[in-house]
Amino acid sequence: MIRLNIAWNFPNNGCGQTRGISDAGIETFTGTEIQSLAREICQNSLDAAQEDTSLEVVVEFERYRIQSNDIPGYETYKSKLNKAYNYWSNRKSEKTISYLKKAIKAIQNPTTYVLRISDYNTTGLVDPYGDSDDGWNALTKIDGGATKTGDKAGAFGIGKNAPFCNSDYRLVFYRTLNAENEIAAQGVSRFISFPENETDALRTMTTGFGYYGNTDGNLPVETITELDDLQNRTAVGTDVFVYGFNASTTWEDDVTCEALENFLMAIHKNKLTVFINTRKINATNLPALMEIYKTKARQSYCYYKVLSSPETKVFTKDFHGLGKLKLSVLVDAKEKLNRKVLVTRTSGMKLLTIGNISRLISFSGLLEMQGKELNEYFREMETPSHDKWVPGRYTNNPVQAKEYHDELKQWVREIILGLGEYSSDEEIEVEGLSSVLQKESSSETQNSDSKKEDLHNTIGDILILPRTISQGKPKGLFHGNEGEGQSNSRDTQGNVGQGGFPATRTLGGNRQRSKKYTHRGTVSQGGRDIVHEKYSGDTYQPLKNIRIMKIENGKFKASFEVPRDVRAGHIEIVTVGENGKFNKLQVRSVTGISACENVKCSSIGISFFNLKGNEKVVIEFSLVDSRDYAMEVNVYEHN
Numbered sequence: 001m002i003r004l005n006i007a008w009n010f011p012n013n014g015c016g017q018t019r020g021i022s023d024a025g026i027e028t029f030t031g032t033e034i035q036s037l038a039r040e041i042c043q044n045s046l047d048a049a050q051e052d053t054s055l056e057v058v059v060e061f062e063r064y065r066i067q068s069n070d071i072p073g074y075e076t077y078k079s080k081l082n083k084a085y086n087y088w089s090n091r092k093s094e095k096t097i098s099y100l101k102k103a104i105k106a107i108q109n110p111t112t113y114v115l116r117i118s119d120y121n122t123t124g125l126v127d128p129y130g131d132s133d134d135g136w137n138a139l140t141k142i143d144g145g146a147t148k149t150g151d152k153a154g155a156f157g158i159g160k161n162a163p164f165c166n167s168d169y170r171l172v173f174y175r176t177l178n179a180e181n182e183i184a185a186q187g188v189s190r191f192i193s194f195p196e197n198e199t200d201a202l203r204t205m206t207t208g209f210g211y212y213g214n215t216d217g218n219l220p221v222e223t224i225t226e227l228d229d230l231q232n233r234t235a236v237g238t239d240v241f242v243y244g245f246n247a248s249t250t251w252e253d254d255v256t257c258e259a260l261e262n263f264l265m266a267i268h269k270n271k272l273t274v275f276i277n278t279r280k281i282n283a284t285n286l287p288a289l290m291e292i293y294k295t296k297a298r299q300s301y302c303y304y305k306v307l308s309s310p311e312t313k314v315f316t317k318d319f320h321g322l323g324k325l326k327l328s329v330l331v332d333a334k335e336k337l338n339r340k341v342l343v344t345r346t347s348g349m350k351l352l353t354i355g356n357i358s359r360l361i362s363f364s365g366l367l368e369m370q371g372k373e374l375n376e377y378f379r380e381m382e383t384p385s386h387d388k389w390v391p392g393r394y395t396n397n398p399v400q401a402k403e404y405h406d407e408l409k410q411w412v413r414e415i416i417l418g419l420g421e422y423s424s425d426e427e428i429e430v431e432g433l434s435s436v437l438q439k440e441s442s443s444e445t446q447n448s449d450s451k452k453e454d455l456h457n458t459i460g461d462i463l464i465l466p467r468t469i470s471q472g473k474p475k476g477l478f479h480g481n482e483g484e485g486q487s488n489s490r491d492t493q494g495n496v497g498q499g500g501f502p503a504t505r506t507l508g509g510n511r512q513r514s515k516k517y518t519h520r521g522t523v524s525q526g527g528r529d530i531v532h533e534k535y536s537g538d539t540y541q542p543l544k545n546i547r548i549m550k551i552e553n554g555k556f557k558a559s560f561e562v563p564r565d566v567r568a569g570h571i572e573i574v575t576v577g578e579n580g581k582f583n584k585l586q587v588r589s590v591t592g593i594s595a596c597e598n599v600k601c602s603s604i605g606i607s608f609f610n611l612k613g614n615e616k617v618v619i620e621f622s623l624v625d626s627r628d629y630a631m632e633v634n635v636y637e638h639n
Contacts, residue, residue, distance in 0.1 A: 006224075008076045008187075009215040010196070010206040019193040019208030021096040025143075025161035026170070026190065028384075033165045034247040037117075038258040040159035041240065042274065045119035046266060046347040048238070055121040056282075057266075060275045061255055063245060064114045064230055068107060071243050072173065072187055072226045073212050078107050080210065081169065084194035087201065096192065106168035106244055113245040115166070116230055120237045124178030128220050136220065139174060140188050140211075158384055164190045168244035173212070174220075175227055175239040185227055186220035187212030252276050253296065260293060260300040265366065266348025268307055299353075302338040302364040306330045315415050320404065323371020327412060331363045331419045341365035341412055345375055352387050357413050358549065367412060381405065410552070417549050417557075538636035541566060545616070548631050555622045557593075558633050564613040569637040571606040573621065575629040585631070586624040593618035611635070 013019075029036035042059050049057050068074065085100040106112070126135035133142060139160055164170045175185040189210035195201035211218040227241060247254070259267070259274045259281055266272040273282040281289060287308070294301040306312050309330050317325040330337065339361065341354040346369065354367070369375050381389040381401055394401035543560045551557050558573070574582045587606055592599030595612040599619055611617055 004221060005215045006213060006221055007215055008073045008080065008189075008210055008212050009218055010080060010189075010191075010194075010208075010210040011218065012196075012203075013193060013205050013207045015202060015205070016207075018205060019191075020093065021099050021192050023161070023164075023190060025158050026165045028158055029162050029165045033162070034251050034254045035258045036159075036162040037166050037242075038255040039262050040162040041117050041119075042259060042263055042272065043159065043349055045122055045238075046263075046272060046349060048119070048122040048124070049271070049347070050121055050123055050236075053121070056270050056273050057122060058120040058273045058275070060116070060118045060120075061252075062116050062118075062231075062275075062277055063251075064116065065111055066114055066230075068109055068112045070226055070229075071107075071112070071171070072224055074107075077169075077171065077189070077210075077212075078104075080189075080191070080194065081107060083196070083198070084192055087194045087198060088192070100192075103169040106246075112168075112243065114230065115242040115245040115247075117163075117240040117242070118231065118233070118237060120235055122237050124182075124236045125174075125176040125184075125238055126178055126180070128176060128178070128182055128184035135178075136174075136176065136184060140186060140220075141218075161190065163240055163242050166242050166245060166247060168246045171243045173224065173227060173241040173243065175224070175233060175241070177233050177236050179236055183222050183233070184220035185213070185222070185224040187224070252279060253293075256281065256289070257293060257297045257300075260289065260297045262350040263348060264300050264303055264307075264342075264350070265344045265368070268304075269348055271348050299338055299340070299342075302335075302340075303342050303366055305332075305335060305337065306364050306366050313419060317411060319374055319408070322377055323369065323374025325374075325408065325411070326368040326370055327365060327415060328368075329363060329365040329416055329419055331361060331416070333362050335362060337362045337364040339363055341367050341416075343367045343369065345369055346371070351382075352389070354409060354412055357416050360549070361416065361419075363416055363419070365412070365416065377401075377404070414551060417551050538569070539639055541569070541635040541637055543633065543635060546633055548633065550628070551620070554626050555620065556631070557618065557620050559616050559618045560633055560635070561616060562611050562613050562635060566608075566611040566613070566635070566637045568609050569607075569611070569635060570602065570604050571608065571619070572634040572636070573605070573623070574632050574634060576632060582632075585629065588622045588624045590619055590621040593620060 038061070045057050045059050071077065081100065081104050085097070085104060088096045088100060091097075125139060126132070128136035131137065163172045170190050171187065172189075173185065173187045175183075177183045187210075189212075191208050191210055193206055193208040196204040196206065212224075213219060213221045227239070230241070231239070233239060255274075255276050256279065259272075259276075263272050263274075267274070267281060267286055268283055270283045273280065275281075286304070290297075290301055290304045306328050309332070311332060312328050312330045315327045315329070317327075319325050327341070329341075339355070339358060341357070342365070343351045343354060344366065345351055351369070354365075357363075369378060377394075378389060380394045380396075381391055382393070383390055389405055391402035391405045392398050541562050543562060545559070545561050547557075547559045549557050573585045573587060575585055576582055584605065587601050590599055590601055590606050592608065595615040595617040596608050596619065597610040599606060599608045601607075606619070606621065
């Protein structure tokens with residue numbers, strides 16, 4: 001029987017590169033250490049789910065307090081920290097020296113925390129004692145060579161660094177029992193280069209990576225007693241032990257929120273259950289948890305409303321034979337939804353969010369990427385942080401990738417804009433606005449002598465008045481009296497005959513008028529103005545429930561209600577400048593959708609017949625100018 005030498009080993013760098021404290025992979029997660037750990041671990045576990053089984057993946061987070069000298073290879077590892085400090089203390093890297101001081105202080109404490117993370121109903125890690133480029137070696141030795149494909153995440157392998165930034169001394173142990181009944185355990189330190197012999201630093205400089213296990217080939221061993229003392233593994237799966245666990249006292253809530261934010265779909269579909277000490281997160285208690293964490297996990301709460309509301313609409317699209325897009329959308333003006341669409345993989349993990357669809361529609365959505373080929377196609381566009389698609393990253397055909405990328409987003413946008421429309425009677429919550437508006441003063445009265453003009457004065461009550469639109473008669477019209485108008489009054493009030501119909505003022509007689517030929521009608525001998533009925537002139541119609549939304553580039557949909565039937569008239573699309581002035585926009589094309597007839601472009605805007613009162617009038621139009629404007633709708637009745 002071969003006796004193994006189980007100890008720490010920090011390989012020599014062969015007079016090559018010296019590794020500093022600022023590890024790019026670890027720095028990626030600085031500031032979100034525990035959240036990143038929860039996300040990356042659960043992601044890896046879902047990716048390793050057993051195929052052809054309905055069993056849900058189970059992930060356990062449990063923290064222990066242990067004696068520091070129960071760390072495997074404790075004395076040796078502590079000596080390596082001291083060697084590193086002795087070397088780097090003579091250098092000018094203040095960041096490195098500060099880190100090493102904290103690490104040494106932490107490991108010298110009599111007790112420390114260990115976080116154990118274990119998964120079940122997974123495949124475990126393959127080939128722990130071989131040299132394959134996946135499974136065990138991909139986790140412990142290979143950088144930048146992860147081999148996940150299809151709908152599996154983590155294609156860049158950066159996520160495996162997350163556990164190390166949760167350790168005061170960058171120390172993590174792994175253990176697995178795989179489907180081939182192989183069991184393996186090993187410690188890994190993603191540390192910093194230091195010389196084993198300071199008098200010959202060049203030739204004894206280490207790589208900065210350390211391994212605890214079989215020093216012959218830096219291989220794992222079947223058993224590490226200290227790990228088994230914490231928890232003994234008897235079922236297939238993988239364990240991660242983070243020694244020197246440095247999370248705050250809120251770590252349980254942090255992991256809970258991260259699980260809800262990133263794995264809502266997986267939990268909802270019974271693909272994932274998470275235990276955090278004694279806390280359980282699964283589909284059964286998801287409704288109660290969402291109520292508890294609806295503030296801390298606000299984004300997830302909005303998406304949960306999509307999953308649970310009977311008002312949610314579902315749309316599907318076969319995407320170029322690659323797979324299926326499934327979009328679930330909830331539009332609810334009464335709920336303060338987040339106006340975003342969450343994109344998830346087949347596994348149920350959050351991929352990214354699509355925003356900037358509409359600031360006016362209260363909606364949330366879920367887009368599921370269904371199918372291995374579809375997930376694989378879009379995975380090629382992902383950034384290393386997995387938070388957006390960049391078509392240029394798709395090396396095979398970036399032009400096609402951009403077309404597919406834009407097509408997917410446009411499909412989502414069109415569906416949402418078609419479902420929900422903003423009502424002008426509703427309130428709009430502008431995110432972040434409250435932080436720049438001063439709150440009302442708590443003081444009821446104030447000494448007038450102290451009222452100085454400065455930045456601390458409280459703004460008084462502001463009365464917001466609706467824009468008034470002239471209801472008067474268009475220029476050139478007036479109401480005469482009993483069939484005749486007075487030439488010395490340009491706007492005599494009264495009715496014409498018994499009908500009260502509008503009339504035009506025709507200048508008559510021989511009086512000289514500079515605007516004689518610009519007025520309507522003909523000259524009449526006798527010196528009196530003639531009043532006659534005229535089917536012309538425009539009366540502004542008050543509107544309600546006005547909505548304008550962009551449905552695609554250069555094309556818009558407008559809807560509104562008029563208080564009564566309007567036989568004939570025209571519609572103006574106007575833009576409002578910062579000075580409050582209105583400019584009429586030129587319409588290229590228009591189509592009547594509902595509650596209107598014979599809608600078409602004309603010289604005065606958009607002409608129509610028969611707008612139905614108290615019904616939603618809907619038109620679609622495009623502008624000559626392709627720029628985006630803040631638009632309003634005006635409707636005039638032809639008299």
